Amino acid sequence: MNRRGQLETTSVKAATTWLCAIMLALLFSAQVFAQSAAPSALLVEDLQCRGNEATSCEFILGYLYLLPGDPVDEDEIGNARLRLASQPAFRSVDIYLEKGSSRDRVRVIVEVDEADPYAREWLAGTSWRIDSLSQLVSGRLTHQNLFGTGKLLDISGFAYVPLHGRVRSEYSARVQYVDPHLLDTKRNYLIAGIAGITNEFEGLDQERSEIDAFVADVTIGRRLWDFSYFSVLYRYIAHADVHLALPQSDGSVARLNPTVNNYVLVASYGWNSEDDPYFPTRGSRTVLRRTWTDTTEADWDGGFRKTWTTAGGTSWYAKVLEQPGTEYRGAIEEEMEASLGFARPIAGSTSGEIRRGRWYVEAGYSSSNTFRGDHFREYGLKVGVRLDTRSFGVVDLYALGTGMDITSRGTP
Amino acid sequence: MMRAMRVLIGLMLWTASGHAAELNHMVNDRTIGARLEGLNYPDTLRKDLRSGLTNRVLIRVTLNELNKLQGTRAIEIAVKYDLWDETFSVVQRRDGTVVNDQVLKTLGEVLTYLRNLEMPNLFPVVADMGPLTLRAEALLNPIERERMEQIQKWVRENSSYVPLEGAAESTSNAMFNRIFEQYARNADAAAEWRETVASPVFSVPRP
Known part of the structure; x- marks a missing residue:
């Protein structure tokens, strides 16, 4: 190769090298530009x-x-x-x-x-109903994040203590486990619980009943649509002891120990569209139940409550029959068959001890038959205050007074 | 010396606790703009700004002439922290169009920017304009109604929220409820934090 040829070869090599360098530089800059211009792709x-x-x-x-x-x-x-x-x-x-x-x-x-996984609720009320003075005390403690998975363990106790007059007492306790997402399903839930109850009741006609029972139950339910649910409960009555003392027309007293149910099967449909569990301002709750037992005929029961708020912040509520609970638990409340009430909000305290609250007034009505067939009506007024407190959870204090009116008398 | 320190600390606290935000107009190139100063953002903003996620401040500015609406502009400021470069990308959009795009180096610069917002060229100056007022509604990380309704539906279907368990309302739960309440009052957008500021009455010279 001559000198010119060597120079040409060298020039071609240099040009190729430069061309490659320029192309690499262009490619690199294009990549850099593409990186900076492209949206974040993290x-x-x-x-x-x-x-x-x-x-x-x-x-x-x-x-x-x-x-x-x-x-x-x-x-x-x-x-x-x-x-x-x-x-x-x-x-x-x-x-x-x-x-x-x-x-x-x-x-x-x-x-x-x-947050604190424990939620607390207390209810205390004094009532003068028909002809006896009683004190109700109830408490509930719930661990709302059991095993760190959102399961619930709920322990509740209830005491209705006679203070004066006829004996109407009830003491009960219940422990229940709630899995809101049975087997990780979206809408199915499970409740399993055990409960004990002792109850003593003396009626207007001096009839008396005493019941001691221990039960275990399991509920399978499914949440439907936005607010509804359907569930089936099976309750096994592990122990029940019932004593009745019924006055007879000849002056004697018949003492009975009736056979009790071995099981109870309950199908329930309900909904809850209230905007707040303890201080609702709008929405409704209902429950409708069909109950079957092995010793009695199937029966229907249930209840409905509607809440609305008028200008000025007064919340009104009307309730018929039983106070409806939610899919996971029943309501604990001393109530009458039908009631209409209103509630006014109470502002939280500056110390933060009282987060929010309301006072309420409720007029109620109940009717029933006595053992001998007398029909009586009960009219009542309930006044209370419900507070959401930092130290004690939700606290509800009330006083309830009723009057009675016997309008007819049947035959025993 | 100690007294001076106390005064200084007092001034700092007063500034930090925030006096009321101010909205003022500015006229430029025959247009009316707005200057929004002293917004009291929530304490969590500093942390949120460094989350690596986009934080949005939506400001709806309305121009009223004798209580008659003359126009509305939607200003969105999107701030995103680059985890590697440790800088903040700040993009201002007006009705969806980018009008300002910059990179700020420190959190302090971003906070200063957000607390002294200048939004020029919002409304044209037209002849015979009477007494005017501006109103600005600022929302931090607004949530669209449709999206919130989807979340609400999800919560209804999946939540283990039951009366007793709701007894002690948590802060996060309160935040959730606060957003719902805004929609319940028929607001068309809701946010954890919102603030509304009105300007004093002003007039602009004829063009």
């Missing part, structure tokens, strides 16, 4: 929980529909925060990102501040 490298002690991370991350390898979806993260925020198990919820192992990867951190 990928989830890992999901972690912080601040959770009683609640499992699996439970928390069950509210966030993102998996490692997914693109970071800010809308979904926002939705998950709202879903978690709807859970009373948390005082606050925060979701943020941390750097991952490379520039396009991040860790999604769900940080929670857990």
